[in-house]
Amino acid sequence: MPDLPQYLEKEASRFEEELCELLRIPSVSADSNCRDDMHRAAGWLHERFQALGLASEIVKTKGHPLVYAESPPVPGKPTVLVYGHYDVQPADPLDEWDTAPFEPAVRDGNVYARGATDDKGQLLTHVNSVEAWLATRGPLPLQLKFLIEGEEEIGSENLEVFLRNESKRLACDVVVISDTSQFGEGCPAITYGLRGIAYFELRVSGPSQDLHSGVFGGSVMNPINALTQIMSRLIDESGRIQVPGFYDDVVPLTERERAEFASLPFDEAAFCSQIGVTALAGEAGYSTLERRWARPTFDLHGIWGGYQGEGGKTVLPCRAGAKFSFRLVPQQDPHRIAAALRPFLESLCPPGIRMELIEMHGAPGALVSLESPFMSAAATAVERGFGQRPVFIREGGSIPIVTRFKEVLGVDTLLLGWGLEDDHAHGPNEKFSLADFHCGIRSSAALWEELSKIAP
Amino acid sequence: MPDLPQYLEKEASRFEEELCELLRIPSVSADSNCRDDMHRAAGWLHERFQALGLASEIVKTKGHPLVYAESPPVPGKPTVLVYGHYDVQPADPLDEWDTAPFEPAVRDGNVYARGATDDKGQLLTHVNSVEAWLATRGPLPLQLKFLIEGEEEIGSENLEVFLRNESKRLACDVVVISDTSQFGEGCPAITYGLRGIAYFELRVSGPSQDLHSGVFGGSVMNPINALTQIMSRLIDESGRIQVPGFYDDVVPLTERERAEFASLPFDEAAFCSQIGVTALAGEAGYSTLERRWARPTFDLHGIWGGYQGEGGKTVLPCRAGAKFSFRLVPQQDPHRIAAALRPFLESLCPPGIRMELIEMHGAPGALVSLESPFMSAAATAVERGFGQRPVFIREGGSIPIVTRFKEVLGVDTLLLGWGLEDDHAHGPNEKFSLADFHCGIRSSAALWEELSKIAP
Numbered sequence: 083m084p085d086l087p088q089y090l091e092k093e094a095s096r097f098e099e100e101l102c103e104l105l106r107i108p109s110v111s112a113d114s115n116c117r118d119d120m121h122r123a124a125g126w127l128h129e130r131f132q133a134l135g136l137a138s139e140i141v142k143t144k145g146h147p148l149v150y151a152e153s154p155p156v157p158g159k160p161t162v163l164v165y166g167h168y169d170v171q172p173a174d175p176l177d178e179w180d181t182a183p184f185e186p187a188v189r190d191g192n193v194y195a196r197g198a199t200d201d202k203g204q205l206l207t208h209v210n211s212v213e214a215w216l217a218t219r220g221p222l223p224l225q226l227k228f229l230i231e232g233e234e235e236i237g238s239e240n241l242e243v244f245l246r247n248e249s250k251r252l253a254c255d256v257v258v259i260s261d262t263s264q265f266g267e268g269c270p271a272i273t274y275g276l277r278g279i280a281y282f283e284l285r286v287s288g289p290s291q292d293l294h295s296g297v298f299g300g301s302v303m304n305p306i307n308a309l310t311q312i313m314s315r316l317i318d319e320s321g322r323i324q325v326p327g328f329y330d331d332v333v334p335l336t337e338r339e340r341a342e343f344a345s346l347p348f349d350e351a352a353f354c355s356q357i358g359v360t361a362l363a364g365e366a367g368y369s370t371l372e373r374r375w376a377r378p379t380f381d382l383h384g385i386w387g388g389y390q391g392e393g394g395k396t397v398l399p400c401r402a403g404a405k406f407s408f409r410l411v412p413q414q415d416p417h418r419i420a421a422a423l424r425p426f427l428e429s430l431c432p433p434g435i436r437m438e439l440i441e442m443h444g445a446p447g448a449l450v451s452l453e454s455p456f457m458s459a460a461a462t463a464v465e466r467g468f469g470q471r472p473v474f475i476r477e478g479g480s481i482p483i484v485t486r487f488k489e490v491l492g493v494d495t496l497l498l499g500w501g502l503e504d505d506h507a508h509g510p511n512e513k514f515s516l517a518d519f520h521c522g523i524r525s526s527a528a529l530w531e532e533l534s535k536i537a538p
Numbered sequence: 539m540p541d542l543p544q545y546l547e548k549e550a551s552r553f554e555e556e557l558c559e560l561l562r563i564p565s566v567s568a569d570s571n572c573r574d575d576m577h578r579a580a581g582w583l584h585e586r587f588q589a590l591g592l593a594s595e596i597v598k599t600k601g602h603p604l605v606y607a608e609s610p611p612v613p614g615k616p617t618v619l620v621y622g623h624y625d626v627q628p629a630d631p632l633d634e635w636d637t638a639p640f641e642p643a644v645r646d647g648n649v650y651a652r653g654a655t656d657d658k659g660q661l662l663t664h665v666n667s668v669e670a671w672l673a674t675r676g677p678l679p680l681q682l683k684f685l686i687e688g689e690e691e692i693g694s695e696n697l698e699v700f701l702r703n704e705s706k707r708l709a710c711d712v713v714v715i716s717d718t719s720q721f722g723e724g725c726p727a728i729t730y731g732l733r734g735i736a737y738f739e740l741r742v743s744g745p746s747q748d749l750h751s752g753v754f755g756g757s758v759m760n761p762i763n764a765l766t767q768i769m770s771r772l773i774d775e776s777g778r779i780q781v782p783g784f785y786d787d788v789v790p791l792t793e794r795e796r797a798e799f800a801s802l803p804f805d806e807a808a809f810c811s812q813i814g815v816t817a818l819a820g821e822a823g824y825s826t827l828e829r830r831w832a833r834p835t836f837d838l839h840g841i842w843g844g845y846q847g848e849g850g851k852t853v854l855p856c857r858a859g860a861k862f863s864f865r866l867v868p869q870q871d872p873h874r875i876a877a878a879l880r881p882f883l884e885s886l887c888p889p890g891i892r893m894e895l896i897e898m899h900g901a902p903g904a905l906v907s908l909e910s911p912f913m914s915a916a917a918t919a920v921e922r923g924f925g926q927r928p929v930f931i932r933e934g935g936s937i938p939i940v941t942r943f944k945e946v947l948g949v950d951t952l953l954l955g956w957g958l959e960d961d962h963a964h965g966p967n968e969k970f971s972l973a974d975f976h977c978g979i980r981s982s983a984a985l986w987e988e989l990s991k992i993a994p
Contacts (some may be wrong), residue, residue, distance in 0.1 A: 277752060281850045290814025295837045296733060296935025299865050300777075300829035301809075303819035306838035306860075307773065314770035317763065321756075353757075358746025358856075361889035363759035373756035381751045382762035383853050388840035394737045394861060394898045396935075397839050400814075404762075405850060409755050433817035442850045479752025479852075 086218040086527055090210075094520060097210050098193070100130075101519065102186040104168070104202050105195040111146055111169035111236045120146040120232050123168045127151075127209075127230055134212055136228070143240035146232030150251075152225065153212075159224040160538040162530075163254040163491070165483065166205030166261065167234035170197035171508045178510035191516055198514035200507035204260040204500050205230060207519060211526035223534035227254060234261075238483060245490050255538045256456045257487045258529065260522060262499030265346060265475055270468040270521070272460055273497035275376060275476035276484055278410035278447035280419045281383075283440040284312070284427065287401040292388075295398040303434040305402040306387040312430045312437075313404060317380045321365035321373075323408065325426050328378070331413040335376050338452065342474050343371045375476035379409040405442070409478065416444025448484045450494040459532035460496045466532075467525025498525065542674040542983055546666075550976055553666050554649070556586075557975065558642040560624070560658050561651040567602055567625035567692045576602040576688050579624045583607075583665075583686055590668055592684070599696035602688030606707075608681065609668075615680040616994040618986075619710040619947070621939065622661030622717065623690035626653035627964045634966035647972055654970035656963035660716040660956050661686060663975060667982035679990035683710060694939060701946050711994045712912045713943045714985065716978060718955030721802060721931055726924040726977070728916055729953035731832060731932035732940055734866035734903035736875045737839075739896040740768070740883065743857040748844075751854040759890040761858040762843040768886045768893075769860060773836045777821035777829075779864065781882050784834070787869040791832050794908065798930050799827045831932035835865040861898070865934065872900025904940045906950040915988035916952045922988075923981025954981065 084092060109123035110116045124140050124147045131138035131151035138151035146169060155161065173183035173196045181187040186195035193203065208228070215222055229252065231241040245252065265271040288305040289298070317323050335343075348371055354362060364373040373379075387402025389395035408419060420441050431437045450457055452474055464472040477497075484495045500522035506512045540548060565579035566572045580596050580603045587594035587607035594607035602625060611617065629639035629652045637643040642651035649659065664684070671678055685708065687697040701708065721727040744761040745754075773779050791799075804827055810818065820829040829835070843858025845851035864875060876897050887893045906913055908930055920928040933953075940951045956978035962968045 279752070279852070281852070283850075288815055293813060294935060295835075295839065295863065296735070296865060297933070298813065298830065299837045299934060300820045300833055300835040301818050301826050302813060302815055303817075304837045306841050307769075307836070310766040310769040310838065310841070313763075313766040357749060357754065357758060359744055359758055359890045361759075362757050363888060363890050364756045370757045374754065377756055379751075379756040380763070381755045381760045381854055382766065382844065383751065383851055383855070384844035384846045385762050385766070385841050385858065386846045388838065389861060390840045390842045394739075394863075395839055396735070396737070396863060398837055399839070402841065405845060407751065407850075407852060409752060432819060434815045434819050477752070478755060479750060 084218060086214050087524070089214045089218045090520065090523055093214070097206070097523065098516060098519070101193065101203055101206055104206065105186040105193070105197055106184055108184045109169050109197070109232065110172050111233050112172055120169065124149050124232060127168060130209055131228065134216060141244060143244065145240045148229065148231040148241060148244060151228040153222045155225045156223065158537070159534050160255040160536055161225040161227065161253065162533055163227045163229060163252060163257045164208045165257055165259045166208070166230045167201050167232065168205070168230055169232040169235050170200065170202070171235050175510060180511055188516065192513040193516055194511055194513045196512050198512050199501040199505040200512065201234070201261045203514035203519055204522065207260060207500060207522035208258070208526045210523045211530065214523070214527055215530060223530055227252060241483070242486065245486060249490050252491060254491060254493055256493055256533070257495040258498060259484070259495055260498050260500055262477065262497045263501040263503050263505070264499060265473050267502060268470065269347065270464050270470055270472040271475045271499065272457070272464060272472045273477045273499060274450045274452060274457060274474050275412060276448040276481055277375070277478050278414060278416060278445045278485070279407050279480050280410060280416035280444040281405070281407040281442040282423065283403060283405045283442055284309070285401065285403040285438045285440070286312070286431070287436050288434055289398070289400045292400050293398040295396045298398055302398070303432050304398050305435060306399060308432050308435045309385070309387065309402045309404060311432070312427060313382060313406070315430050321363070323378060323380050325419065325422050327422050328419065331415065331418070332378065332411050333413045333449065335372060339376070340372065343369060346371065346473055346475070374478040376411055378411050378414065380406065382406045410447050412447040412449035415446060420444065445480050445482055445485045447480070448488060448495070450496065454494065455536045456494065456496060456533065459536060460498060460529060463529035463532045464498060464525045466528040468521045540674060542670050543980070545670045545674045546976065546979055549670070553662070553979065554972060554975070557649065557659055557662055560662065561642040561649070561653055562640055564640045565625050565653070565688065566628050567689050568628055576625065580605050580688060583624060586665055587684065590672060597700060599700065601696045604685065604687040604697060604700060607684040609678045611681045612679065614993070615990050616711040616992055617681040617683065617709065618989055619683045619685060619708060619713045620664045621713055621715045622664070622686045623657050623688065624661070624686055625688040625691050626656065626658070627691050631966060636967055644972065648969040649972055650967055650969045652968050654968050655957040655961035656968065657690070657717045659970035659975055660978065663716060663956060663978035664714070664982045666979045667986065670979070670983055671986060679986055682986070683708065697939070698942065701942060705946050708947055710947060710949055712949055712989070713951040714954060715940070715951055716954050716956055718933065718953045719957040719959050719961070720955060721929050723958060724926065725803065726920050726926055726928040727931045727955065728913065728920060728928045729933045729955060730906045730908060730913060730930050731868060732904040732937055733831070733934050734870060734872060734901045734941070735863050735936050736866060736872035736900040737861070737863040737898040738879065739859060739861045739898055740765070741857065741859040741894045741896070742887070743892050744890055745854070745856045748856050749854040751852045754854055758854070759888050760854050761891060762855060764888050764891045765841070765843065765858045765860060767888070768883060769838060769862070771886050777819070779834060779836050781875070781878050783878050784875065787871065787874070788834065788867050789869045789905065791828060795832070796828065799825060802827065802929055802931070830934040832867055834867050834870065836862065838862045866903050868903040868905035871902060876900065901936050901938055901941050903936070904944060904951070906952070910950065911992045912950065912952060912989065915992060916954055916985060919985035919988045920954060920981045922984035924977045
């Protein structure tokens with residue numbers, strides 16, 4: 083009987099073939115023509131889980147089915163919930179793909195296909211590690227629960243319902259998700275922090291109808307003038323947000339975090355050229371990575387008002403509006419931010435202008451302590467899988483499901499990403515490194531071992 | 539032989555019938571289906587001038603024809619150019635008219651039809667006064683030149699050409715235009731000042747493509763953020779424009795003007811309710827009329843950037859833009875303003891943002907001295923025609939042709955408006971008071987007499 087590493091080596095090409103099998107199913111959740119394919123993909127996973135001896139179930143929802151599978155409880159050991167998704171983004175524009183999106187092709191050590199990195203390739207690492215464990219070591223050393231949905235790319239609406247209704251069944255000590263990226267090639271990473279968001283729309287209105295700017299200009303507040311004034315006062319020149327109390331709950335970066343970020347091989351010049359700017363900007367006193375990952379921001383996402391067509395129109399428009407959000411960092415509460423924002427905006431709103439503030443959506447950030455035993459176990463596991471100690475990074479965006487797991491199940495999530503930033507998730511020629519696929523499987527197997535050492 | 543006033547009384551209903559005749563011609567310059575009607579309207583005026591014994595000509599242009607007619611020179615007397623336009627705005631929305639726009643209907647002493655006040659009714663007052671003069675007093679006491687175009691509502695492009703090519707033929711001492719309004723009912727007015735304009739578009743761009751605001755927010759200047767900051771700094775809270783040197787050439791209001799404006803029956807509460815605002819705004823230290831007529835302004839006419847659709851999109855957009863203008867007062871030069879604006883905007887443009895400033899169009903303001911003998915003559919004539927001394931007002935908008943007459947012919951324009959603000963020029967149910975029509979004819983006849991007393 084081979085040991086686990088030998089088994090993985092022996093089965094490597096079958097794992098790759100199976101990945102390609104799953105990638106061939108065009109499970110595009112946004113495309114109603116793919117409904118059968120969604121069922122095929124869910125069925126494929128269900129059979130895979132059953133073959134491993136897990137108690138597996140295809141859960142029907144109002145939308146695409148989800149697949150739930152679990153191994154038996156292991157007394158005195160933690161329970162781990164593995165989340166993933168089998169749905170993929172639409173593949174268009176098709177003519178920008180070098181090979182067809184649903185005909186996986188291997189080139190230069192990468193498999194090219196829609197869903198390769200996001201998330202089929204990444205999620206299968208955890209399935210394959212279970213197979214290897216069971217084949218070489220016997221029963222799993224802890225209880226695993228797999229929750230694989232088919233609507234991640236379209237908003238996870240029905241997962242939400244399942245999560246609320248089945249929170250007892252989903253009870254666990256920690257969640258594991260592999261749907262993010264390494265810091266760079268050869269630099270595996272654990273994402274331990276996410277930003278939250280508070281998203282708003284502000285509508286301002288003045289006169290009851292559009293006016294002639296010659297006849298009326300100078301006598302009445304112009305709603306676009308007012309909007310630019312209000313928006314410009316939400317942030318100062320040093321990048322500090324001016325909403326009263328905005329920073330009250332911000333968890334400051336620790337010295338360890340700042341040192342960790344500073345040691346990362348981040349090339350500012352390459353970053354500038356990647357996004358096509360000649361200079362970076364943001365809150366004074368913080369590095370670029372700190373500003374992207376761990377400091378709150380204010381960004382306007384859209385603005386409109388008056389005449390946007392060709393040429394000139396001398397209108398004094400009756401209304402204008404803007405969409406904007408604050409990215410929040412852990413401990414900032416989107417509701418508290420909204421509550422502080424409203425009177426602040428009202429205080430900035432000039433006479434003659436009415437304002438309407440719409441709270442669009444909000445989510446708190448997430449942060450897993452670097453001192454948590456789960457985090458240490460994950461770091462060890464990744465090091466064992468990749469042969470390289472992972473770096474600890476944060477991510478500037480939100481992953482809503484992480485927030486929901488915290489809220490509903492009360493647990494932290496370990497974001498162990500095997501992808502690379504240039505994997506073109508959501509774009510043409512999506513790919514996933516097969517070497518990273520196998521490192522991921524090894525890391526996953528090591529993870530079960532490391533996590534089983536922790537008393538739940 | 540009746541005297542002139544008796545003649546006007548006797549012919550009053552024929553003048554009204556003739557006005558209705560002209561109003562029945564749907565001379566919509568913007569509508570290519572109306573091409574024949576444009577020729578019919580021009581022909582109607584041409585025949586009318588010929589019938590009066592004037593040397594009249596239909597001048598073909600690349601667009602709609604214009605009509606030029608003149609009476610013989612009168613040595614030692616001024617030459618007066620009367621400008622008007624026979625084209626009208628489109629009539630739609632048709633279902634908002636109580637009676638058909640090209641079937642003139644008289645109700646409550648008003649004639650309702652498209653073009654009634656703008657400008658057929660007003661321009662005919664000067665034609666009818668000539669008829670009355672010739673019929674009762676013999677040759678005109680000064681030389682009159684009539685320049686009636688058919689493209690006022692679509693930009694006067696071909697009048698521009700005629701003006702440049704025929705400036706000698708158009709030589710005159712003063713221009714008379716009746717295409718504006720009285721200050722209110724029973725309050726005739728002479729408009730002696732117009733504002734100019736300097737109109738711009740600013741485009742700002744940052745990253746080379748739209749970015750994810752979670753991943754990149756905080757590291758790069760957001761073009762909409764930048765745009766609101768730049769725009770908000772063009773004007774301060776007291777309504778003072780911040781472009782360096784902006785006020786250098788502003789002609790301050792005289793004590794006489796401020797007293798004249800202050801004495802006008804302007805009802806601020808009624809004005810607020812007319813435009814639907816609860817508070818007025820503008821430059822501190824000036825009354826509402828002063829701000830509308832005689833102080834420069836800064837108004838945004840349009841703004842755009844990022845996502846304007848339903849719901850939220852967490853985009854950090856790569857570009858944004860705005861259209862805006864400064865209304866200028868006499869002596870401010872739009873070119874000097876543009877020259878001062880550019881470096882000021884550049885100084886406000888944050889690192890990481892590129893800006894492009896487009897100078898769209900500019901026109902200086904116009905001001906006729908209240909001490910000018912032409913102005914005194916006009917005031918006397920209006921008082922004789924309306925039985926009421928006119929007030930001296932300004933207008934916040936621009937009338938480009940007034941600027942062009944000043945530039946090309948070197949002469950001032952007397953803006954003697956017989957209309958009312960609620961005449962619905964450009965809107966449904968356009969009307970013109972027949973009483974004002976006749977007051978206008980009487981004023982016009984008096985004007986020829988008063989102007990003839992001035993040595994050219």
